[in-house]
Amino acid sequence: MTTTSVSSPKSKPSWVSFLSGGLAGVTAKSAVAPLERVKILYQIKSELYSLNSVYGSMLKIVENEGIKGLWRGNSATILRVFPYAAVQFLSYETIKNHLVTDKSSSFQIFLAGSAAGGIAVCATYPLDLLRARLAIEIHKKPTKPHHLLKSTFTKDGVRGIYRGIQPTLIGILPYGGISFSTFEFLKRIAPLNEKDENGQISGTYKLVAGGIAGGVAQTIAYPFDVVRRRVQTHGFGDAKAVVNLEHGTLKTIAHILKEEGILALYKGLSINYIKVIPTASIAFYTYEYLSNFFNKNLNY
Numbered sequence: 001m002t003t004t005s006v007s008s009p010k011s012k013p014s015w016v017s018f019l020s021g022g023l024a025g026v027t028a029k030s031a032v033a034p035l036e037r038v039k040i041l042y043q044i045k046s047e048l049y050s051l052n053s054v055y056g057s058m059l060k061i062v063e064n065e066g067i068k069g070l071w072r073g074n075s076a077t078i079l080r081v082f083p084y085a086a087v088q089f090l091s092y093e094t095i096k097n098h099l100v101t102d103k104s105s106s107f108q109i110f111l112a113g114s115a116a117g118g119i120a121v122c123a124t125y126p127l128d129l130l131r132a133r134l135a136i137e138i139h140k141k142p143t144k145p146h147h148l149l150k151s152t153f154t155k156d157g158v159r160g161i162y163r164g165i166q167p168t169l170i171g172i173l174p175y176g177g178i179s180f181s182t183f184e185f186l187k188r189i190a191p192l193n194e195k196d197e198n199g200q201i202s203g204t205y206k207l208v209a210g211g212i213a214g215g216v217a218q219t220i221a222y223p224f225d226v227v228r229r230r231v232q233t234h235g236f237g238d239a240k241a242v243v244n245l246e247h248g249t250l251k252t253i254a255h256i257l258k259e260e261g262i263l264a265l266y267k268g269l270s271i272n273y274i275k276v277i278p279t280a281s282i283a284f285y286t287y288e289y290l291s292n293f294f295n296k297n298l299n300y
Contacts (some may be wrong), residue, residue: 021287024287037070037071039271040233073133086143098231104188109181111181226256
C-alpha cells in the first residue's frame, strides 16, 4: 500500500495529484515487486516456497520460474496501484484542503488519511484480489489477469471479487491514518538544518520521514494484512494456511493466535520492513518530482 504524501502551501490541481500519485505508486511497487511476492508466499504458508530465507526464496523462484517469476502478479499490481495511488493521493489532498480545519492537528490528518485509504480500497479492491492470487501461482505459464477476474466473477459473483475486503478496510483505516499523520508530524518538527533559506524541507529528510511513517503504520496494521491475504488466496495455489471464510476478521485473528501463536500474525513482516523504506522513498520522490514538474511547466 503507498501512503506517504506531500502537501504544499499552494493547492495542486486535482489532475496533478491524481496523475503524479498514480505514476509514483506504479514506480515504487514495481521496484519492490520481488519482495512483495515473497511476503505473500510467506503469509499464506506456501508449500513450495516455505523457506526461512528471503534470499533463498527468491533463488528458488528464479530456479523454478525464471527471473520473470519474481515479478509474477506485477501486471495486476500495476493495474491496481495506478488507480489506487491516484485515488488515494487525490482523496487525501482534497479532504485535507477542503475539510481539515487545523492542518497541524494529527487527529484530523489521521482521519483524512484513513478516509483516503478507505476510498482507494473500495475503488480498486478486485485488482488487489487478482494480484494476491497471481502471486501464489506456481506453474510456469501465468494466468492472464482478465481471465482470472472473469473466472472469479463467473464462479462467485460480486461477492467473490470482493472476498477479503473486510480485513482490508479494517487494516487500511489505521494504516492510512497513522502513515499520513506520522509523516505530517515529522515534517512539522523537522530541524532547521534540514530546511533551506525558503523553509523547504530537504528531500533526504522527507524520504526518511516517509519510511518511518510507513514502518510505524505497517507494524500496527500488519495482522489485518495477514488475514486479508489468507482470505483472498484460500483455495488457490499451494497455500496451506487454513482459514474459515465464515469467520469475521477479529475471529480469524483470534483463531490464528490460538492455533499458530502471535508470530503467525506477523509472518512476512521483516520482508515488509525491508521494502517499506524504498517503497516510501521512491513513491515520495516520484510524486514530488512529477508534481513540481507539472506545476512548474504548466504554471500552476
